Amino acid sequence: MTNEIPPYRITGETGEWELVIGLEVHAQVISDSKLFSGASARFGADPNAQVAFLDAGMPGMLPVVNEVCVDQAIRTGLGLHARVNHKSVFSRKNYFYADLPLGYQISQYDEPIIGEGEIDIDLPGGVTKTVGIERLHLEMDAGKSLHDQHPSKSYIDLNRAGVALMEIVSKPDMRSPDEAAAYLTKLRSILRYLGTCDGNMEEGSMRCDANVSVRKPGDPLGTRCEIKNVNSIRFVKQAIEYEARRQVALIEEGGTVQQETRLFDARKGETRSMRSKEHAHDYRYFPEPDLLPLILEDTRVEKIKQSMPELPDDKKKRFVAEYGITPYDASVLVAEKEDAAFYEGVAKQGDPKLGANWTITELFGALNAAGKPITESPVSAENLGKLTLLIKDGTISGRIAKDVFAEMFETGKAPDAIVEEKGLKQVSDSGAIEALVDEVLTANPDKVEQFRGGKEKLLGFFVGQVMKKSQGKANPGMVNEVLKSKLSA
Amino acid sequence: MALDKATVAHVAKLARIKLDDAEIEKYQGDLNAILDWMEQLNEVDTDSVEPMTAVVPRATAERHDVVTDGGRQDAVTENAPDAAHGYFVVPKVVE
Amino acid sequence: MTKLTDMTLAEAVDGLARKDFSAVELTEDYIKAMEASRPLNIYVTETPEKARDMAKASDARIAAGTVGPMEGVPLGIKDLYCSEGVRTQAGSHILDGFVPPYESTVTANLWKAGAVHLGKVNMDEFAMGSSTTTTVWGATINPWKRRADDKTDLVAGGSSGGSSAVVAAHAALAATGTDTGGSIRQPASYTGIVGIKPTYGRCSRWGIVAFASSLDQAGPMTRTVEDAAIMLGAMAGHDPKDSTSVNVAVPDFRAAVERGVKGLKVGIPKEYRVDGMSADAERLWQQGIEWLKAEGAEIVDISLPHTKYALPAYYIIANAEASANLARYDGVRFGLRVEGDSLDEMYENTRGAGFGAEVKRRILTGTYVLSAGYYDAYYRKAQKVRARIAEDFERVYETVDVILTPATPTPAFPVGQDADDPVAMYLNDVFTVTVNLAGLPGISVPAGLTAEGLPMGLQLIGKAFDEETVFAAGRVLERGADFTAKPSFLADAGI
C-alpha cells in the first residue's frame, strides 16, 4: 500500500524534527519450566517457592537448556520471517544486582538463535509499513525486588529468576509514536498466534524498552536514550512523545543529548534519568562455559515450520480475497486469533461483508461495554451469521436488526426465533405499503402540495411517517419507490 | 600497557571488591606483573585460528520441559544471612 | 597382620568382601588416624558419626551380598564438593557456615558405590593455588619432610593439598580432588601418591563449587594406580544435570590396569625440558622412559611447540571464568555478609572481607581481561592459543598413544615460599596445565625420591577418553618405581 500519509514531525523553535525509534521487547516464553532449571515458570506462588538451587545461584549448580524454550524461539523466529541460526551461543552478561543471583545473566550476545527478520505493521487508512527485526535471543529473567515492604530493606523473590525470555530487537525503523504502537500491537498479535508468549504487558510477560533519538529530516542519527520497562502500549506512545520533545527542547537550548537509560513515570507522564545506573556499564560478555553451543538440526526447524499456524498477515490477505472485505476491516479482525476465528464462523454461516461490519461495530462494541472476551460472547458466530442473512434477504431491515441483535446479546437466542416471536418481519407486500402511503398522503395534503411545488426534501418526511406507521417493519426501499410514484402522479 | 591506580580501583568496583589504598597499590603491582607476563601470548600466530571456548566439540544437551524442582522455600533460604517471610532481605535498593 | 590403614583400596575392598574385617572396624581405624593427623591440618570438617553410620550400612550390604565397587572405603572429600548437610566452604571465609542442601553428583556416585564419608579436607581457597596455604582454614602440612632437615614444614601441593596429604598420611584410604590446572597431579607428585585428572566431561561438575568451568574436572587421589582406576570408575558417568558431561560409557578401568605397554608409542615432548627443572625431575623422567621401554613401549621424541604459552593462556581463561563464577558470593543468599549502607556497599564489604588475597588477585585479573577494550587482546587471544595447544596434541596423537613428562618441575617447597610472587607460584603448574586446556586425561604416579628424600611424580597424558591407556602405562611406571617409601609422619603419629 502506498497511500501517502504525512510524516510525523515535532515542530520546534528551529524547525521540524524527525523521530527515530527502535524497540527492544522482552517476551516471556510460554513453557512449563524455566530456561535452565526444572522450577515452574508459572506466576503466583509463595515467595521463593518456584526456585531451583540454580535459580538461587547456589554453589556448584549448573544450567541445562529447556528444549521447549528453544523450540519457542525458533517458532517465533519463523513467525518473524527471520533467519534461524543453526549455531548459537549462550553468553554471560556480568553485573551485580540483588535480583540477579548468579551475578550474571545467561543471555546470547554475538551469536543469537535468530537473526534478521521483519514485521509488517498496520497503520491507519489501510497503510502498511515494514519494520526490520535485528535479532531475537534467549535469556533468563531476573527475580523481583520489593522496595515497599520495609523502610530500610528490599525483599527479594526469585520465583521469576530464570524464566525464559525472548529479547526481540527491532531496527530503528519507526518514525512516530503511532508506528511504535502499531509495531507492538502487531508483534503481540504474532506472538499470541504462535503461542510463544501471552503478550500480557500489564502482568509483565511482555516488556518494552524504547530507544529514541531525534534529528532534522535527512540528518544522520542523533544520540539515543533508552527508556526502560514501559508496561503498556499507551505508555510507550506517551513515553516516546515526551522523550522526543525533551530531546528537541534540550538540543534547541544548545544542550546535547547524553546516551543514558531513562525511566518512564506513568503518573507524571515523564521520563527521568536512572541515577542508580549512571556509572558506565561494562557487562564483560563472554561465552557461557557451563553450556556448549546450541546446534539446531534442519529437521527440527523443518518440523516446527510444518506446524506453523496461519499468521495475521496471511489471514488478512486471505480474508480480503476470500470474503471481499476491506484491508482495514481484515486487519482489525485478524489482530486477535480468537476474533479471527469468530469472524470466520460468521462469514461461513452468513454474509461475509455484512458479517465483518456486524462483528466489528456491533459485537465488539457490545462485548466491550459488557467487559466480556470474545470467547464468552452470548451471540454465537452461527447466529450472527444468520442475522446477516436475514438482513441480506430483506426479512428484516438494518434498523430492526439492531434490536434483534440487542435481544440476541441479552438472551443468546437465534435471530429467526426473535423475529418470529416479536413479529419483526419486514413488510414487503406492495398492497400493504400502498395502503400505508395513501394514509400518510391523505393526512398531509399541505405537504404534498409543497412537494409538488418543488420542495423535494420532504420525501424524507413522508418516508419517516410511513415507517412509523409500519412500526419500522416496512421495506424502506419499497416505501421510497411507492412514495415517488404516487407523488409524481 | 601499565595499569594505573584508577584502573585498578575501577576494576575492583566492577568486581564489587572493597580495596583500601594500600591494597590498590599492592594489586597494581601484582596485576601489572601478571599482565606483562601474559603479553607473551602476542608471540603466537593465531590469525587463522578460531577461539576455543569448549574442549568438548559437540552441541549442548537439552532438557525436557518438565517441572522437576522448586517448592523448597526453606531449603532455598535457610543459608541466607537475612531472610524474612520467605524473602531474601538486602539493604534498600533505590532506583 | 598389616594395619588396616596400610592397605590399598583394592586390598581393603577385597578384605571386606571376604569379611576379613568389617567396614566399621576399617572406619574406626581411619577415624583414629583422622584424629592423629590433626597436626597436619588436613580435615577442616570431621564427620565421624556420619562415617560410622555409613560403615554400618556398608556392613549390612556386605552381609546381604550387595557390594558396591567402593564398599566400605573411607574417603576424605575436598571442601569444594557440596555435601548435603555438611558444612562446605571451598576453603573460603566468604562461604562461612554454608551447609548445602544438596550432594554433588560425584560424591553421590561414591556413596552409591558404598564409600564412607570421613570428612571434608583442606584446599586452596576456591581451588586457586598450588600450596593449600591460601585457605581460611590455615595451611595443610605435607606429611613428608626433607631427609636432612625434619623441621621445615612443606606444602602438600594444591589446590587439592588436603586430599593429597590425607592419602599420604593414611588418614583416609583415598580422597576426591579437583584439577583445573594441575590441582590433582601436582599435590599427588608432592606427596608420593597417585592422582588422575580424567578427560573433561568424564565426571560431572554438578555440585562442585566452580572455579573455571571449562577446565575443572574431578578425579581420585589414591595410593596406587589400581585404586585410582577403581575409584574413577565409581566417580565417572554421564550426568544430565551437567551440560558439559559427556554421554559415553565408563569403561572397566580396573581391567585396563594390567594391560601393559607392549607396542605402545610413548611421546617425549622436548618442550617439557624447561628452565628451573630440577636435576631430580630430569633423572626421574629418564628412569620413567627406561621402565616403559623395558616393558616393550616404543619411545618417540615429539614436539608440542605451544607448551610455553599454556600457562599465561590458562591464567587468562581460568581467571576470566572465575571472575564470573565467583560473582554469586555477594552476601545475599548464603555465607558471609558484611553490612553496608547500600546494596553496593554491602557487596563490596562482603567480598572485600570474604575473599583472600589470591582469590581477589584472580578476580581482578579476570575482570580486567574481560573488560571493554581488553577482551580481544587477552581473553580472545588466550582462547586462540588454547586452540593451538589442543592442535599440538591432536597432531602428536596421530603418531603416539600416550605422552610421558615430569608431573612437577620440583618437589614440595616450604610453606610460605613464593607467597608474594604470584607468577613464580603459577610456574608450579607448568607441566600440568596444558592437559586442562586440551581437556585430556593426565595421571601423576610416584616415580621415586629426590636427593633430599622427597617424592616426585611422573605424568602420563592420554588421548581424550582413553584413561585406560593412561592407567596401563601408569601401572608400568608404578611397577618400575616400586615406590614403597613412607612419609616420616606415619611413624611419628603412630598411624
Ligand SMILES: [Mg+2]
Ligand atoms: Mg537489551
Ligand SMILES: [Zn+2]
Ligand atoms: Zn534482555
